[in-house]
Amino acid sequence: MEQNNNLTGWVEVISGCMFSGKTEELIRRLRRAQIAKQGVKIFKPALDNRYSASKIVSHSEQSLGSTVVESAEEIFELSKDSQVIGIDEGQFFKGDLVSVCSKLANLGKRVIVTGLDQDYRGIPFEPIPQLLAIAEYITKTLAICVVCGNPASRTQRNTNQKERIVVGAKDLYEARCRKCHTIISD
Ligand code: ZN
Numbered sequence: 001m002e003q004n005n006n007l008t009g010w011v012e013v014i015s016g017c018m019f020s021g022k023t024e025e026l027i028r029r030l031r032r033a034q035i036a037k038q039g040v041k042i043f044k045p046a047l048d049n050r051y052s053a054s055k056i057v058s059h060s061e062q063s064l065g066s067t068v069v070e071s072a073e074e075i076f077e078l079s080k081d082s083q084v085i086g087i088d089e090g091q092f093f094k095g096d097l098v099s100v101c102s103k104l105a106n107l108g109k110r111v112i113v114t115g116l117d118q119d120y121r122g123i124p125f126e127p128i129p130q131l132l133a134i135a136e137y138i139t140k141t142l143a144i145c146v147v148c149g150n151p152a153s154r155t156q157r158n159t160n161q162k163e164r165i166v167v168g169a170k171d172l173y174e175a176r177c178r179k180c181h182t183i184i185s186d
Contacts, residue, residue: 009105013090013131015117016141017155019175022114023058025141026086029112030064033084041082042066043075045092047167056088072100079104090115091125092165098130105136119164120157120173121183143175154181 012029014022033040044056044066055063064086069075072093079085085104090097090113101111115128117140132138145152152175159172166172176182 007108009108009110010136011101011105011131011134012110012112012137012139013128013135014112014114014139014141015090015128015132017116017118017143017153017175018173020141020143020152021058022141023056023088025139026088026112026114027056027058027064030084030086033110038084039082040084040086041079042086042088043069043078044088046070047089047092047165056086072097076100076103079109082109084110085112087111087113090131091128093127095127095130097127098134101131102134116155118154120155122154122178122181125164145177145180146174147176147180150177150179152177154178156181158184160184 014025016022030040030042042056042064046068056066057063066088067078069078073096075085075087087097087101097113101113104111113131115131116125117128117132119125143152144150154176156174156176157166157172158174159166
């Protein structure tokens with residue numbers, strides 16, 4: 001295992017609602033690391049197959065090649081030779097994502113994770129709150145409310161489905177501010 005004994009690792013979290021540019025920001029940071037010839041590895045959960053099986057793609061269609069994994073433990077196994085690790089859609093991993101990110105940072109790696117901080121009801125979306133607690137750097141991204149134009153921190157789901165996870169994009173979800181956010185019920 002390649003270990004970095006000189007530099008300290010750390011965890012960066014980019015979190016916010018949908019359409020706030022989380023993946024775009026992740027791609028921006030990872031591209032800079034690639035330009036600096038750092039070993040970069042990018043992961044996304046198997047659940048998120050909205051755009052591409054082997055790339056992370058932002059809503060504005062920027063993309064970077066990525067590895068699809070079933071679990072956070074798999075990320076740890078596959079990251080041993082990398083300096084910089086990007087993880088998209090962190091809310092789709094289980095709670096062990098937090099310990100995996102910690103372990104990678106302890107090995108001297110830079111770990112950058114994106115994730116929804118709230119679900120469609122505005123409730124904190126595990127394991128992102130726990131990840132925010134252990135991260136060195138936090139970026140909260142805001143979108144623009146489609147109703148009133150104010151800064152939007154919440155994701156409105158325009159369906160009466162009750163499951164916490166319903167994967168979809170522009171047709172199903174909207175960014176809303178706290179004043180305009182509503183929960184659709186039947
Ligand atoms: Zn609004």
